[in-house]
Amino acid sequence: MHELTLVQGILDSVNESSSREDRRVARYTVGVGELAQFDVRLLRKLFRDLSKNTTLEGAKVSFVREKARLRCLGCERTMSFGDLSGQLSQQEKEMVHFLPELLNSCAKCPSCSRSYFEIDAGRSVRIVEIAFD
């Protein structure tokens, strides 16, 4: 599961921020973009397990679900993932789960039928904010 790799990457980055600031991390917020279709319960467990016995063990992690906002570069229509996800097979959803930009390889704009979207929000996981003691 590549969620584990990404969670470790976030923890390393938060930890490096802590070292750079020379302050303990009290809490941090992770944005969870809708396109990557991650299970927040799984992410929560991974953050808990992977931060055990590290300097981030006591830090509180919270999650903000970020709705996907897509813009068709053909006709400028803005849309949600829900407007497109019905077009995708299970295999295509899996593709988008790994590489959200591949939505353009398998979905068409409901208005102009082009497959030329830009992702304005809700791509994948990201660090939103870190609070230090």
Add this chain to the structure above:
Amino acid sequence: MPSTRRSCSADFRKGMIEKRLRRVRSIILILSGKGGVGKSVISAALAEILAQAGLKVGLLDADVYGPSSALIFGVHDFPKEKANGLVPPSRSGVKLMSVDLFASGRPVPITGLATVQVLTEVLALTDWGELDYLLVDMPPSTGDIMMFLTSLEKRKTSALVVSMPDRLSTGVASRVLTLLRSERFRVIGILGNMVRKAPSLSEGASSLETLASASRAPLLGVLPFDEGAAAAVERGDIDGLVRTRFSAQLRRSVKRHIDQS
């Protein structure tokens, strides 16, 4: 001390890529600026030649719009998910990663900046392990992908520029070399490709020598147009490709570089 909040705009994946690339000794970008000059075939053959020399080799197909490395190697497996990331499929000793392993032949109509997102994700997630060489089959153009990949790990990355002898190819290669120089990027040298037999061979070699001299980069070698190599690529036969006259000349051209490694 009062608590402080910092909002984050930095991309945590950059740190992941740095860590991955620490385990790679040398990165070679194979580029030309122009399409159709044989970058992908040279990248594949070179990867296989290095692997046959006992080196640990990875090949990243960075041509998001027109990937072909997976076809040349005859690899179509979705990368396996393991605890340390995505494990690239391996063929004849070369680990291969390509967007096409995810897209499975579908077109990828995305913007230049979106290609950078895709390659950032692929580089952050791919567990190459220890590598002597990571070869990168670059797309045509001097656009976003080139600017992104030439900014990574500059100290261990160098460029191999491929050009055919015609003036359309050398003209674009010259611009690429100018850009690499202005970026203070290390250039191993130039490889001439698809040079036909005399009388055009001498003309071809001459135009490539002019390119090399004007750009102050060595001309490493001149590879022949080889129908045997073209046929091996058509068959997806990488083992056959490295047995051709084309690959023998490529091996001689890069020998000094391999011997120094």
